[in-house]
Amino acid sequence: MYSVEWQKRGLPHAHILIWLLNKLHSNEVDDIISAEIPDPVTDPRLHDIVTTQMVHGPCGALNPLSPCMADGKCTKRYPRPLVAETVTGNDGYPVYRRRSKEDNGRTIKVKVQNQEIEIGNEFIVPYCPLLSRIFETHANVESCHSAKSIKYLCKYVTKGSDMAVFGIASENANDEISNFQMGRYVSTNEALWRLLSFQIHERYPTVVHLAVHLENGQRVYFTEANAAQRAERPPSTLTSFFAMCEADPFAATLMYVEMPKYYTWNQSTKKFQRRKQGTPVPDWPQVFSTDALGRMYTVHPRNDECFCDCC
Incomplete structure (x- = not known):
């Protein structure tokens, strides 16, 4: 990163x-x-x-x-x-x-x-x-031995552009509201960098978060308008993984955290799909691998049933 x-x-x-x-x-x-x-x-x-x-x-x-x-x-x-x-x-x-x-x-x-x-x-x-x-x-x-350093780096991605403060006022002016103007500061080197479409930030490899929950324990976001529809046990990465193990022989050979390496998660259909690009996997036609990583959400030991299920 x-x-x-x-x-x-x-x-x-x-x-x-x-x-x-x-x-x-x-x-x-x-x-x-x-x-x-x-x-x-x-x-x-x-x-x-x-x-x-x-x-x-x-x-x-x-x-x-x-x-x-x-x-x-x-x-x-x-x-x-x-x-x-x-x-x-x-x-x-x-x-x-x-x-x-x-x-x-x-x-x-x-x-x-x-x-x-x-x-x-x-x-x-x-x-x-x-x-x-x-x-x-x-x-x-x-x-680096602390998450603080990681957070320090990540904040640069969203902190916005540099700012410069300038103002023009008469000798007797004392308008505290209009006294200064905040303006975006872009140097010539930065302007050239952006015009040439060079990367400003990058993260490698891709990390896919994988849900961990008990049966019918999917996380659901809903409003009053769609509460009934969302309550119908929506698919998650975990339930989709189990479904893929039944339907796809190659998926049945993988561990849960290995899925993002060979499959992409379709957010609209809530299903895993085989990758169409990458390094061909020997002995498995139409199966490609990448450097993507899967990371399961942390489960606190106090949530003993889900914690044991995760282990």
């Missing part, structure tokens, strides 16, 4: 969320993500990229006037603690390895307000060495 947005200066950047097939343990984080200054001797190219693109600030006591400072603290929580190895914090997020100078951690010198100061790994933004070498730009890479 990714979402592209533009800054006011016209440059784009992307928020990208990637699900890994296997769970990433704390002892494997260092193989993908680093928060340390690279060795300038063995890897001078990566050292130059990180020291020019991945240094935050500096801020805090070294630079109280940094734009990230608010109420005497950095809003991005820098400088970060120095630790000898990557561990999982109390909040579930990894605390990346940031070795101190005494623990063979490297340092660099930067200029702050015409003064040269020495900083260490506490000001390095986490990055992926592979991606940094490829793009040679700022690319913050983090290990």
Whole structure:
């Protein structure tokens, strides 16, 4: 899943969320993500990229006037603690390895307000060495352990366009209602991106929600006008799955969550239909597979009958 947005200066950047097939343990984080200054001797190219693109600030006591400072603290929580190895914090997020100078951690010198100061790994933004070498730009890479990060990314899809505030008023005007006008802000780069029909956001693969309920326990939405009609046990993805198992020999070989990979759900007819495009399935004529995933709705253990039926 990714979402592209533009800054006011016209440059784009992307928020990208990637699900890994296997769970990433704390002892494997260092193989993908680093928060340390690279060795300038063995890897001078990566050292130059990180020291020019991945240094935050500096801020805090070294630079109280940094734009990230608010109420005497950095809003991005820098400088970060120095630790000898990557561990999982109390909040579930990894605390990346940031070795101190005494623990063979490297340092660099930067200029702050015409003064040269020495900083260490506490000001390095986490990055992926592979991606940094490829793009040679700022690319913050983090290990996601919370649904909050997923929600943060999803909100970019529906948050709307950037806005700019402007107004023209005489010297003595004080009309608080007409004092400003909200207008959509589109930079030249964003305009070109949209004119060329490039993607603004995308989600892959497709995820189909699958209903879970007891017999005659389908969820029904109705009004006073159609209450009687809707009460006639409407088909759901679950009941349609059982019907397909009786009518379609291939469907009988599948588990419930595997249905969206080979079938599409027709919302108007409330039925599963074989996909007409995709990768042909060996030994099954007219059966095609895709990367679509099926996800059953979560059932709370307190709903014991439905929970056991789901398991």
